[in-house]
Amino acid sequence: MKNQWTNFYTGFVKVKASGIGAERLINGLLRKNISIWDVKRSGEDTVLFCIELKDISTLRAVVRNSDCKVSFIEGRGIPFFTKRALKYSGFLIGLLSFFIIIFMLSNMVWGIEIKGANPETEHAIRKELDKIGVEVGKVQFLIDDVETIQRKLSDNIKAVTWIGVELKGTTFHFQVVEKEQPEEAEKLSPRNLVARKKAVIVGMFVEKGQKQVEISDYVNKGQLLVSGVIGNENNQRVVGAKGKVLGETWYKSTVEVPLKTKFSVFNGDEKVKHYINISGFSLPVWGFKKPEYKQYEVESTTKPFKFWKWELPAAYMSETYRSKEQITRVYTKGQAMAEAKKMAIKDLEKQLPEGAKIIGEKILHAGVDNGKVKLSIHYQVIEDIAVGIPIIQGD
Amino acid sequence: MARKWGQKIKQLMVNTMDLPQDVMMDLPRITIIGQLHIYIENHRGLLAFADNEVRLMLKKGQLLIKGESFVIKTILPEEIMLEGKIDKVFFLDG
Numbered sequence: 458m459k460n461q462w463t464n465f466y467t468g469f470v471k472v473k474a475s476g477i478g479a480e481r482l483i484n485g486l487l488r489k490n491i492s493i494w495d496v497k498r499s500g501e502d503t504v505l506f507c508i509e510l511k512d513i514s515t516l517r518a519v520v521r522n523s524d525c526k527v528s529f530i531e532g533r534g535i536p537f538f539t540k541r542a543l544k545y546s547g548f549l550i551g552l553l554s555f556f557i558i559i560f561m562l563s564n565m566v567w568g569i570e571i572k573g574a575n576p577e578t579e580h581a582i583r584k585e586l587d588k589i590g591v592e593v594g595k596v597q598f599l600i601d602d603v604e605t606i607q608r609k610l611s612d613n614i615k616a617v618t619w620i621g622v623e624l625k626g627t628t629f630h631f632q633v634v635e636k637e638q639p640e641e642a643e644k645l646s647p648r649n650l651v652a653r654k655k656a657v658i659v660g661m662f663v664e665k666g667q668k669q670v671e672i673s674d675y676v677n678k679g680q681l682l683v684s685g686v687i688g689n690e691n692n693q694r695v696v697g698a699k700g701k702v703l704g705e706t707w708y709k710s711t712v713e714v715p716l717k718t719k720f721s722v723f724n725g726d727e728k729v730k731h732y733i734n735i736s737g738f739s740l741p742v743w744g745f746k747k748p749e750y751k752q753y754e755v756e757s758t759t760k761p762f763k764f765w766k767w768e769l770p771a772a773y774m775s776e777t778y779r780s781k782e783q784i785t786r787v788y789t790k791g792q793a794m795a796e797a798k799k800m801a802i803k804d805l806e807k808q809l810p811e812g813a814k815i816i817g818e819k820i821l822h823a824g825v826d827n828g829k830v831k832l833s834i835h836y837q838v839i840e841d842i843a844v845g846i847p848i849i850q851g852d
Numbered sequence: 853m854a855r856k857w858g859q860k861i862k863q864l865m866v867n868t869m870d871l872p873q874d875v876m877m878d879l880p881r882i883t884i885i886g887q888l889h890i891y892i893e894n895h896r897g898l899l900a901f902a903d904n905e906v907r908l909m910l911k912k913g914q915l916l917i918k919g920e921s922f923v924i925k926t927i928l929p930e931e932i933m934l935e936g937k938i939d940k941v942f943f944l945d946g
Contacts, residue, residue, distance in 0.1 A: 483927065495923060
């Protein structure tokens with residue numbers, strides 16, 4: 458017997474034959490070697506049966522010689538289905554494009570909101586965002602992720618202390634904390650100036666108050682430098698002492714620099730692979746080769762696809778392979794010393810207040826021990842040593 | 853008379869050479885699966901078809917099948933597969 462599943466692909470027709478000679482019609486068709494199936498009696502003199510689409514013309518010829526009336530009820534199978542699909546293709550295209558458009562719009566940037574910034578800073582931020590590529594109408598996959606945007610903004614905009622970036626749906630929210638502008642010189646409350654640490658005074662510049670020490674005096678920590686009490690004994694007034702007292706101070710720092718150091722650096726070679734991640738399974742889209750780096754680091758970012766307000770289980774993922782190299786740095790003793798000095802100065806500068814100057818250095822001890830250069834250096838620094846403490850007026 | 857002679861020779865050959873009878877003698881081969889299906893090979897055409905009765909032409913005589921809710925699953929020039937509830941199968945001599 459013939460396999461019937463192919464009929465679905467070639468298409469078949471349901472036929473209704475009415476008339477007394479229905480059996481004769483079937484016999485006539487059989488004689489022409491046409492396969493018939495699902496023959497059913499549906500009434501007194503009507504018969505339903507199925508016939509292949511390609512046999513229709515033969516059927517017509519056979520019907521002409523019989524006293525039956527034949528009508529087609531319905532067509533089934535792929536040819537009819539495609540015909541119908543084509544007829545309603547407008548619907549289909551509309552439906553599909555609706556979803557595509559919603560999908561695309563859900564993954565775009567639709568708004569940028571900046572809070573907590575004055576107009577000037579806001580303008581600067583917007584300009585910077587344009588530079589980074591965060592604009593209304595951009596696709597979210599092609600712009601940096603939130604952390605990167607945050608980093609770039611706080612690096613590049615000086616007027617901002619902190620900036621919080623949040624992506625809510627299709628809108629970027631920026632929460633800005635601006636740096637406080639230097640305050641107006643406020644009226645100082647009554648105070649004295651005392652030494653912050655022990656030093657030798659090398660210069661004084663007193664705006665207000667009565668100076669209590671002279672140049673080249675040695676002062677200890679906490680010693681009164683400028684008094685806020687002015688006037689003679691009969692006519693005393695208390696003011697906020699103000700001024701600069703430059704003192705020579707001393708620092709000692711010890712640094713160690715190993716002669717041989719191993720560390721790994723990125724040599725700039727990198728490869729990016731793109732994936733579409735569907736619930737844990739990564740489907741590579743671009744970049745199929747495994748990078749031939751001996752050592753590398755992988756950095757991957759994942760951005761979920763969104764539809765309307767939901768996140769789809771699929772996501773776009775990109776992996777960046779960065780090539781790494783091991784480098785061994787070997788210093789001679791002289792180089793190590795120079796490096797140690799540089800490090801020491803850098804360390805020192807971190808501790809020093811603004812406006813301080815290093816005027817001299819003296820190496821107290823230098824030696825190589827265990828493959829390390831050990832250096833202790835003594836520094837002379839000129840800095841402002843004055844610090845205000847309020848005068849507590851009692852009784 | 854000549855046809856009868858031919859038939860007799862065929863019968864003889866079947867008997868002596870052990871050949872299958874349906875092939876040699878154009879007899880119908882009927883397979884019934886429970887009451888559900890009946891499968892007939894070597895028929896000569898459909899004579900009548902109704903819900904409860906199917907009449908088939910054979911080389912010699914007719915075959916009458918009685919039952920309920922008959923549907924012809926497939927029909928080919930020499931084969932027919934009938935589905936429904938089969939009650940009785942009759943051979944009518946022609």
